[in-house]
Amino acid sequence: MTSPTFSHHTSMTRRNAMHALLGVWLGASALSSLAQPRNFEVVANYAIFNAPLSSHQLKRFQLTSAKGHAYEIFMAVPNKAPEKAGYPILYMLDGNAVFDRLTPDMLAQVPDMVIVGIGYPTPYIHDVMARSRDYTPPLPQRSEPTGRAASRPTGEAAYFLEFVQGDLRTAAENGLHINTERRAIWGHSYGGLFSLFTLLTKPDAFSTYIPVSPSVSWGDDMLQTLAPNAPHRQNSQPAKVLIMYGDQERRRNAPVEPEGQATIRPNHATQTLLETLQQRSDLNVQSHVFEGLGHGATFSASFPYALAVV
Numbered sequence: 001m002t003s004p005t006f007s008h009h010t011s012m013t014r015r016n017a018m019h020a021l022l023g024v025w026l027g028a029s030a031l032s033s034l035a036q037p038r039n040f041e042v043v044a045n046y047a048i049f050n051a052p053l054s055s056h057q058l059k060r061f062q063l064t065s066a067k068g069h070a071y072e073i074f075m076a077v078p079n080k081a082p083e084k085a086g087y088p089i090l091y092m093l094d095g096n097a098v099f100d101r102l103t104p105d106m107l108a109q110v111p112d113m114v115i116v117g118i119g120y121p122t123p124y125i126h127d128v129m130a131r132s133r134d135y136t137p138p139l140p141q142r143s144e145p146t147g148r149a150a151s152r153p154t155g156e157a158a159y160f161l162e163f164v165q166g167d168l169r170t171a172a173e174n175g176l177h178i179n180t181e182r183r184a185i186w187g188h189s190y191g192g193l194f195s196l197f198t199l200l201t202k203p204d205a206f207s208t209y210i211p212v213s214p215s216v217s218w219g220d221d222m223l224q225t226l227a228p229n230a231p232h233r234q235n236s237q238p239a240k241v242l243i244m245y246g247d248q249e250r251r252r253n254a255p256v257e258p259e260g261q262a263t264i265r266p267n268h269a270t271q272t273l274l275e276t277l278q279q280r281s282d283l284n285v286q287s288h289v290f291e292g293l294g295h296g297a298t299f300s301a302s303f304p305y306a307l308a309v310v
Contacts, residue, residue, distance in 0.1 A: 004242055004286035004305070044100040044125045053104050055079060055111040060099075062121060063171055065163040067156075069130070074099040074117035075172060076107055086179035087114045088310045089172075091164065091206075093135065093191035094299075095119030097126055101300050110307045116172045118164070129153060134160040135190035137197050139219045157197050165205055181237065184208035184310040188299045192243075193218050196273070199241065200230040203282070208240040208310055212302040213249060213295050216269040224273050233282040241285040242309050243274055244302045246293030 049058055056076040063071045074095045078087060092098045095117025107115070120127035132152035139155060164185075185206045187195040192214025199209045200223060216223055233239055249267075278285045290301050 004288045004309070042100075042125050043123050044096050046100055048099060048102050048104060048107075051104075053079075053107060055104070055108045056115075061171075063167060065159070065167065067159055067163075069134070069163075070121050071163075071168070072096065072119040072121045073168065073172065074119060076102070076113075076115040077176065078112055078114065080111055082177045082179075083112065085181070086177040087112060088182035088184070089114040089116065089176075089178050090184045090186060090306065090310050091116045091118060091172075092306075093118055093185075093187040093194060094126060094131065096122065096124070097299065100125050101303070106303065106307070113307065113310060114172075114176060114178070115307075116168075118168065131190055135187065135194040136218060137193075137222060140222055140225075157194055158201070160194070161198055161202060161205070165202070181207055182310055184210060184306075186210040186212065186302070186306045187214075188212040188302070189295065190215050190218075192216075193223070196223055197226075199239070199277075199283075200226045203231060203233045203239060204235050206239070207235070207237070208242070210242050210244070210302070210306045210309065212244045212306075213246065213298045214243065214270065216273055217267065221269045221272075224269060224276065227273060227276045232280065238282050238284045240309060241277060241283050242288065242305065243270070243285070244288045244290065244298060244305060245270065246290040246295065246298045246301075248293060249295040249298070 053076075056078055058074075058076055060072060060074045063073055065071065072095065090113060092115065096119035098117045099119070102115075120130045122130075129152055132154055133156050135157060136154040137157040183206045185195050185198065185208070187193070187210070189212075192211030193216065195209050195211040196214055196216065198205050274285065274287055277283055288305060290298050293301055
C-alpha cells in the first residue's frame with residue numbers, strides 16, 4: 001500500500017508516523033483482522049482499557065444532547081505536554097467500535113494526539129439505529145429510504161453536527177490546549193456520509209475530513225446535488241480531505257470492465273463527488289484505495305492513514 005501525500009503541512013514526523021503505523025497494523029496478524037467485515041452485533045470488550053498506557057490516559061463519559069439523545073464518549077489524551085500550538089485532535093464516529101479496535105501500539109505512534117470516539121451507551125460495537133439517525137442528512141422530498149434503511153430513523157445530521165460542534169467539543173476539549181488548525185473528523189460508511197455532509201455545509205468545522213467508504217449515494221446522490229453550491233471555507237488554509245475506499249466494494253450494478261482493463265475506483269457517485277471536490281481551491285483532496293478490501297474491512301484498515309494525516 002502506498003500512502004497519500006498532501007502538499008502542505010505534511011511533516012516528516014507525520015510521515016514517519018504513517019510508516020510506523022503501517023508497520024504495526026500490516027503485519028501478518030493484523031492483516032487477518034483487517035480482512036474481517038464489520039458485524040454490528042459484536043459485543044465490545046475495549047481491551048485497550050485493561051492496562052495503563054505509556055502514551056495516553058483513557059477515559060469515557062456520557063453526554064446528552066439538547067434533543068435528549070445519549071452518547072458515550074471515549075477519549076485518549078496524551079501523557080506528554082502539548083507543543084506550543086496545542087494538541088491535534090481527531091474526532092472519530094462509531095466510537096464504540098473505534099475504541100474496541102484501537103491498540104496501545106497504535107496510540108504510541110501518535111503520542112501528541114487527542115482522540116475522541118463518539119459512541120453510544122450500548123454493549124455492542126455499533127448502535128445501528130442511533131448512527132442511522134445521527135449520520136444521515138434529511139432525505140430529499142422525492143426520495144424514500146429503501147431496504148434496511150427504511151426501518152431505521154434518519155435525517156438528523158444537522159442536529160448531530162450542532163451537538164458535535166457545541167456541547168461535545170466543549171466537554172472533550174475542556175482543560176486541554178488544542179491546536180484549532182488541526183481538528184479532524186473521521187467516519188466510515190454513514191459516518192463517511194456525515195463527514196462529507198459537514199464538509200459541504202460547514203466547511204470550517206474541521207481542518208481535516210477523513211470519509212472512509214462513504215455512503216455517497218444516500219438520498220439519490222444528494223451530496224452531489226449540494227456540492228456545486230456548497231459554501232467555501234473562510235479559513236485561508238485549505239482543508240485536507242482524504243477519501244478512502246476498498247477496491248472490492250463497488251456497487252453490484254456497476255458496469256463490467258472489459259477483460260484486462262479493470263480499474264480500481266469507487267462507485268460512480270463517489271468518483272463524481274471526488275472529482276467535484278478536487279476542483280475546489282479551498283480543499284486539498286486525496287484518495288486512497290485498499291486493494292482486496294470490501295466495505296466493512298476498510299473501517300479498521302483506515303486507522304493508520306487517519307492518524308497520520310491529521
